[in-house]
Amino acid sequence: MKRFEKLKCAWALLLGAALGLGLVTTPSAAAENEGEALYGAQCADCHGARDIAWWADQYPDAQERRDWLDRFLRRHYPPADDERALIIEHIEAVIADEQ
Numbered sequence: 001m002k003r004f005e006k007l008k009c010a011w012a013l014l015l016g017a018a019l020g021l022g023l024v025t026t027p028s029a030a031a032e033n034e035g036e037a038l039y040g041a042q043c044a045d046c047h048g049a050r051d052i053a054w055w056a057d058q059y060p061d062a063q064e065r066r067d068w069l070d071r072f073l074r075r076h077y078p079p080a081d082d083e084r085a086l087i088i089e090h091i092e093a094v095i096a097d098e099q
Contacts, residue, residue, distance in 0.1 A: 035090030038083050049094075056095045066092065 059065035069088045073079060079087065 035086035035088075035093070038079070038087050039090045042077060042079060042083075043087065052091055052094050053098070055091070056098070062092065062095075065095075 055065060055069070059068050066088055069091060070084065073084045073087065078084075
């Protein structure tokens with residue numbers, strides 16, 4: 001049993017170090033990076049930080065804002081459903097970082 005505990009601790013330390021160095025990402029971090037890349041490729045040429053701030057001001061309730069962004073993206077520039085969700089999550093993360 002002691003050997004198993006030492007091995008478990010070694011794996012935990014190794015995983016912690018890998019996460020800390022950015023060698024491994026969590027699913028949410030990977031999704032955020034993908035959302036940021038999608039936003040950069042599909043939205044950022046026309047919609048920058050001022051637009052994101054305006055959206056936050058116009059829709060202070062996060063769920064209402066997400067619903068509006070979903071409708072907006074479906075009409076304005078319809079990315080695939082999974083890409084749209086990642087873009088919205090990126091926008092929400094930017095807003096959360098600014099508050």
